Amino acid sequence: MNLRQLRYLCGIADAGFNISRAAAALHTSQPGISRQVRLLEEELGVELLRRRGNRIDGLTAAGEDVLRVSRRMLDGARDVRRIAEAFQHAKKRLVVATTHIHARYVLRAAIGRFIRRHPAVQLVLRQGSPGQIARWVMEREADIGVSSEPPEPVSDLVMLDCATLGRSVIVPAGHALLRGRRPTLRQLSAFPILTLDQSYVGGSAVLRTFEQAAIEPDIVLTATDADVIKSYVELGLGVAILPSIAFERGRDRALRAIDASHLFPPSMTRIELRRGSWLSPALHDFVAMVAPQWDRESVELRVRGEPAPH
16 A cells, blocks of 8 residues: 555545546546556455446445545645655745735734744745635645634634634714714714625625614625725725724824724634644744744644643
8 A cells, every 4th residue: 555546546536536537637547547546455455436337436435434544644644745844954935824904914913023033934925815715724725824714614624713803984084973972883874885895704794784783784895905995985985894903093094993893793813724734833933923822732732633721
């Protein structure tokens, strides 16, 4: 038994049990992939693939168990390579997948400290939606994700709570909402509203709050970039509902922020890691800078699927 045979078995399953597609994806020949899986079955003494004539239509019961273990073994082999790379003298990389708001506001201080402490590590920021971030972490295109919760749960994604983000209403200086007490949802609905895209918790939670109150807001613009939204508020296109951290008094001199924590629920910032993956010392240090409440032992326990003492 060797890793190539296990990789071929996984490739056949990933290709929907189509040998031609599996061979193309693995850059090998159809006879070669079939022969290696046959050799694996002969060595193990059990059939792994369910065959109907010349067709394969699924896995046997033994094949399902072997496939599950094979995926873990291949993941382990990739981690072995990553460990070796982490201790080589070549420039190391840490790929962080995150949203614009987290990259621009939440992570700024931690990233500055990390770069100063790890000059030999190239930090790569990959920005996307929460759903994209979860997929990049699961597919090993990113080492870590920092985001709100993805729209769909991912079973093999470890989520570590970091901090909550409250919301504010961002308005131009002199706006009518600044003259009253805390605004109500009904008062907000009287103005055109700009907010985050619905693929973000910050956008979907806003609409859900209005829906629950049976109020239909006038949403004139949604975007994934808080700075873009604020620029249109400056143009007088409406009022924005954004995470409070997106308002910077020193930079946003033409704008004002009104606390809206009484209207909209906060969102949770979470660190996302792939279950069972190896975490480099640099990655552990990055986690500690973003969420110091998570120590190395607790993170390792969670990644291994064990409850962390918290």
